[in-house]
Amino acid sequence: MKKIAAVLMVTTILSSALFGCAGAGKQTEVTVAAAKEGKDLSxxxxxxxxxxxSSVDIIPVASGKVTNILAKEGDHVEAGAPLFQIDNQDASLQLEQAKAGRQAAQATYDSAQKANQLNTVVKPAQISFTTASDNFNRIKVLYESGDVSQADYEAAKAQMDVAQVQLQAAQNSQTTSCEVAKAQLESAVAALNIAQKRYDDCMVVSPIKGLVTKISVEAGQTVSPQIKAATVIDDxxxxxxxxxxxxxxxxxxxxxxxxxxxxxxxxxxxxxxxxxxxxxxxxxxxxxxxxxxxxxxxxxxxxxxxxxxxVGNKGENSVYIPAKSVQSDDSGEYVYRVSESSVVKTPVTLGKKKNAYIEVANGLSTGDLVVLQSSKPLTDGEKVSILTVKQQG
Structure with missing residues (x-):
């Protein structure tokens, strides 16, 4: 009896399956996706x-022994406020030397400029050339009238030519003296700026306005550009x-x-x-x-x-479906939801879009099946056969 019952049961199952397949062939085939739950962004x-x-780690430019700590952790400081002092004795001497060199170069330049204005070098040569030129012109007239010899004429011309060369040399010398003095002054100014920076670098300051959070050095400690000495944050x-x-x-x-x-x-x-x-x-x-x-x-x-x-945290989940499942007509957006082997035209209120998915604020619940693709256009209430349920990522 048990064997007969089992055979009858299998026959019944097979008959049902065959009947279902035959019926499905007459229905519209669809691919669906399940509405999934996703955290709303809010x-x-x-x-x-x-x-x-911002946070700035302060590394000294100068090397030397720290002589004084001028700020402490927790201090609020302005940009440029001193943090600690590095021994500046050598830098101070170099600065004074550079100042003296700059003053000497300035004096030389001023003297050259004054000489240029007064034509101190050029003026005597100009007078000599003018005298020689006037004498040549006088001799030339006498030579042309036959009152002086050719030798006298040539001697006067040679004297004028020499005076002209000497005038050009004096002019070049005066110009060169000014240019050299100017270059020497510029070099002295640059040397002074370097010495001043070396001196200034011995005072380590905060580059920003903010809060001193760390002083990593102590008085008597030797520091260098390889040591992080302090930290200041923009608070x-x-x-x-x-x-x-x-x-x-x-x-x-x-x-x-x-x-x-x-x-x-x-x-x-x-x-x-x-x-x-x-x-x-x-x-x-x-x-x-x-x-x-x-x-x-x-x-x-x-x-x-x-x-x-x-802001406006709702603390709740939202429902998301593939954006391509949404259709629209004059009444608004809708989807075809599958219910008991039929599709139901379901109006939806949409929310935020997340890549290929879109939030449904109203109209669907988590797990609802919506049609992604169908073998032909659908109508409300139409019977369908599900081919595939797409899994959302």
């Missing part, structure tokens, strides 16, 4: 570390860097407001997006986004972990 939380707007504002997935980045804009929660301090702050990287990280596919914190943030927040949420 419900997402990103984490990052609170940082100062005029705070920022948090977060990493956002590529499917969410198009929903974030510069200026988007965010809520910042500091769990350690039990504080909630306001912030906004102020920078978004142009490209994603090649290894993670994530975009680096910088959040600027509001003015109420305090210095003790630096270094703490922060939870970042978009």
């Amino acid at each position: 419900a997402m939380v990103w984490q990052g570390t609170v940082e100062a707007l 005029s504002g705070k920022k948090v860097k977060i990493k956002v997935a590529d499917m969410d980045i198009d929903q974030i804009k510069i200026g988007t407001e965010v809520e910042v929660n500091l769990q350690t301090l039990g504080e909630n702050l306001k912030g906004s997006i102020n920078d978004i990287s142009a490209v994603s990280d090649s290894s993670t596919g994530m975009f680096l986004v910088t959040v600027s914190l509001g003015e109420e943030s305090t210095n003790n927040a630096i270094g703490l972990m922060a939870d970042i949420r978009l």
Whole structure:
């Protein structure tokens, strides 16, 4: 009896399967996808570390022994404020020497300029040339009238030619003296600037306005350009860097407001997006986004972990479907939802788009099957046969 019952059961199952296949052949074939649950962007939380707007590690340019510490950790300083002094005795002597060299070069230049203005070198040569030229012109007239010999004529001309050469030489000498004096002065000024910088570099100052967070040297310690001596941060504002997935980045804009929660301090702050990287990280596919914190943030927040949420956090999930499943007509957007082997034309209210998917604010629930493709145009209530259920990534 058991064997007969088993045979009857298998026969019944096979008959049902054959009947179903025959019926399916008359139905429209469709490919569907299930509406999936996805975190709404406003419900997402990103984490990052609170940082100062900028942090500067101060490395001295000069080498030498620290003679005095002029600032301490926790001090607020202005840009250019002294932090510590390096022994400047040698630099001071070099500076005085450079000042003396500059004064000497200035005096030489001034003398050359005055001589140029007074024609001190050129004037005697000019007088000699004028005298020789006048004498030649007089002799030339007498020579042409036959009153002087050719020898006298040639001697007068030779004397004028020599005076002309001497005048040109005097002019060149005077010009060269001015140029040399000018070059010497410029060299002395450059040497003075170098000496002044070496002297100034012995006083290590803060390059920015901010908070001194670290002084790493002590009086008596020898420092060099290889030593990080202090750190100053710009504490005029705070920022948090977060990493956002590529499917969410198009929903974030510069200026988007965010809520910042500091769990350690039990504080909630306001912030906004102020920078978004142009490209994603090649290894993670994530975009680096910088959040600027509001003015109420305090210095003790630096270094703490922060939870970042978009303002208006709904704290709930949304339903997403493939964007290509959505159709539209005069009544608006709709999808064909599969229910008990039939399709139901279902109006939908759409929300944010995430790459190939789109949020459905109203009209569908998680798990609903929507038609992606069909073998022919569909009508409301039409019987369908599901060929494939596409899995969403």
